[in-house]
Amino acid sequence: PLPERFSFTLEHSPLGSMATRDIVARAIDQNMKQTGSTHVYLVTAHLDRAHLLNHFPTIQDRLNRHGLELGVDALPVAPAAHYVVGGLAVDSIGRPHARETGQIIPALYAIGEVACTGMHGANRLASNSLLEAVVYAARAADHIIESNIPEGNKGLPAWRADGLSDLVEHAPAMNDRAALRTTMSQEVGIVKRNDRLHRAQRRLALLSDEVDMIWKKAVPSREIVELRNMTLVGQLVIEDSLSRTENCGLHFNADLDPA
Numbered sequence: 001p002l003p004e005r006f007s008f009t010l011e012h013s014p015l016g017s018m019a020t021r022d023i024v025a026r027a028i029d030q031n032m033k034q035t036g037s038t039h040v041y042l043v044t045a046h047l048d049r050a051h052l053l054n055h056f057p058t059i060q061d062r063l064n065r066h067g068l069e070l071g072v073d074a075l076p077v078a079p080a081a082h083y084v085v086g087g088l089a090v091d092s093i094g095r096p097h098a099r100e101t102g103q104i105i106p107a108l109y110a111i112g113e114v115a116c117t118g119m120h121g122a123n124r125l126a127s128n129s130l131l132e133a134v135v136y137a138a139r140a141a142d143h144i145i146e147s148n149i150p151e152g153n154k155g156l157p158a159w160r161a162d163g164l165s166d167l168v169e170h171a172p173a174m175n176d177r178a179a180l181r182t183t184m185s186q187e188v189g190i191v192k193r194n195d196r197l198h199r200a201q202r203r204l205a206l207l208s209d210e211v212d213m214i215w216k217k218a219v220p221s222r223e224i225v226e227l228r229n230m231t232l233v234g235q236l237v238i239e240d241s242l243s244r245t246e247n248c249g250l251h252f253n254a255d256l257d258p259a
Contacts, residue, residue: 003043022123022250025079029190032078039076047071079190086116086240094140107149109140122249173214176207177227183207184234192241192253201238207231 004016012027013019019027028040044052049071053060060070068075088096088110094117096110097103112133119132187200208231215228247256 002046008040020123020249022252025190025250026252028077028079039078041074042077043074044071045074081185087114088116090115090117090136092139093143094136095143109144111136111140122251124250172210173223173227176210176214177223177230180204180207180227180230180234184237188234188238188241190250190252192255194242194253194255197238197242197253201235201242204231204235204238208235 007016008031009016009019009024009027012030013023017024031040032038049069052070056070063069063073063075089099090096090110091104094109094111094115095104096108096115098105113129115132115136117132117136119135120128183200183203187196187203211224211228211231214224218224241251241253244251244253245256247253
């Protein structure tokens with residue numbers, strides 16, 4: 001018999017695994033939490049193997065490392081962070097505005113995954129990011145040319161390094177990065193709850209202080225800059241999640257679910 005009729009995703013939607021990605025991701029997340037497993041299985045043995053290999057050669061290349069084959073083996077899968085589906089709120093030509101005042105930030109444009117345009121709706125639509133990037137890149141370029149924006153005469157500040165030493169031990173930064181990823185994945189994941197969001201908020205506040213201590217003592221490196229930026233982005237994601245008052249697509253908080 002075909003495996004579709006036995007899929008646990010049918011408990012969440014009559015479309016089963018063909019439902020929208022937010023529904024399927026939450027179904028997988030719930031199943032993993034109920035079973036204590038780190039994954040579920042994607043069954044492909046009933047599908048045409050030659051067709052799969054022709055359409056998904058990159059996936060098969062990755063599976064080769066684990067001795068798995070499309071169209072033959074059950075594949076362990078789990079939801080993962082994909083794209084941010086949001087970011088700097090921009091107008092129709094890609095200009096972001098300040099959150100506090102709502103005023104357009106002059107001479108700044110945000111295009112692609114860093115921008116929140118509304119073109120995706122409440123779910124990230126496959127291939128829509130490419131269309132979005134092309135459309136907003138063209139609009140921003142046209143606006144820059146038409147506006148004849150003058151070049152700024154403000155020089156960049158000097159790279160802050162005088163009087164600082166190289167980072168001798170990288171372990172603290174590595175541990176902080178691992179802690180950040182674990183907290184965001186477990187507490188600010190697919191299905192959120194307010195108590196876990198507040199716990200994550202407290203942890204990232206402490207982590208931010210720790211990162212700032214490293215930042216002030218050591219010469220800035222890629223690892224430190226990335227960790228500092230990642231911590232800030234995490235705090236903003238948590239803040240935005242706590243401010244939501246309704247569920248919409250992949251933005252889901254179980255404490256807001258009327259069911």
